[in-house]
Each structure stands twice: as C-alpha cells, then as structure tokens.
Amino acid sequence: MAWAVLAVAGLLEVAWSYAMKRSDGFTRLWPSVATLAAAALSFALLSFALRSLPLGTAYAAWTGIGALGAFALGVAVLGEPASALRVGSVALILLGIVGLKLASGD
Template identity: 60%
Template sequence: MAWILLIVAGLLEIVWAIALKQSDGFTRLWPSVLGLVTAAISFVMLTLALKDLPAGTAYAIWVGIGALGVAAVGILALGESASPLRLACLLLILLGVVGLRLVEG
C-alpha cells in the first residue's frame, strides 16, 4: 500500500507543478487552487508512505516521478526542448527511480 501511495503522490506532483506553472504566479484562480490542493494531497500521501518506506528512497522516487512527469508534459504539451542530452539526463533519473524501487522491493 505504501508504494501505491507513493506513486499516486508522485503523479499528483506532476499535476500541481503544471498547475502552478499555468497559474502565472498565482494570478489565475483555478490553476492556483488546483496546484495548491493537489500539492497538499501529494504531501499527505507522501507522509503516509513514509510510515513504511525509507525516507531517502521514498523522497527520491517521489521527486523522480514528478521530475520525469513534468519534463514529459513540458516536452509533449508545452513545447520545451527534447534535445538528446536532456533526454539522456531524464533517462538517468528514470534508471535511478527504477533502481531504487528494485532495491527496496
């Protein structure tokens, strides 16, 4: 159950980061509300997952899911760079997240 909470928390991190980008510095109401609410839920779910998972592993995976997801949305929907070097760095993050999951079982 802790792993499911952690994965959902990481996915919500993607939502809140993109929503806050769309909030334009908290000048747009609904993206701001969505960002703040999903951030709160994500933090609560991370906290619950930390009851059963090592802090370093859980935090690294949470951040990794968020970083990869936000980068993917940026590339696919926001026109951000998909240079080979950027993709290689994202691959390294992915390998780290998968590796940590495999090590922790």
C-alpha cells in the same frame, strides 16, 4: 501498497507543478487553487508512504516521478525541447528510481 501510494503522490506532483505554471505566479484563481489542492494531497500521500518506506528512497522516488512527469508534460504539452542530452538525463533519473525500488526489497 506504499509504492502505489507513492506513485500517485508523484503524479500529483506533476499535476501541481503544471497547475503552478498555469497559475501565472498565483495570479489566476483556479490554477492556483488546483496547485494548492494537488500539492496538499501529494504531500499527504507521501507522508502515508513514508510510514513503511525509507525516507531517502521515498523522497527520491517522489521527486523523480515528479521530474519525469513534468519533463514529459513540458515536452508533450508545452512544446519544450527534447534534446538528446535532456532525454538522456531524464533516463538516468528513471534508472535511479528503478534502482531505488529494486534496492528497497518491497
């Protein structure tokens, strides 16, 4: 259950980072509101997951999910480059998250 909650928290991290990009430095109201709401919920879910997951594992997985999602969204929606080096680097982050999950024994 903690891993599922952590995954949702990570997806909300993607949501708030995208909303922040769209907020234009918090100068646009609704993207700014979405940023704050998604961030608050993401932190709350991370806090819940930390009840049963080790801090280092949960935090690394949370930020990794956010980084992977933000990368994918940037490439798919914002037209950011997907060079071999960038994709390979993101693949290493994914391997790290999988390794942390396997090592946690949950």
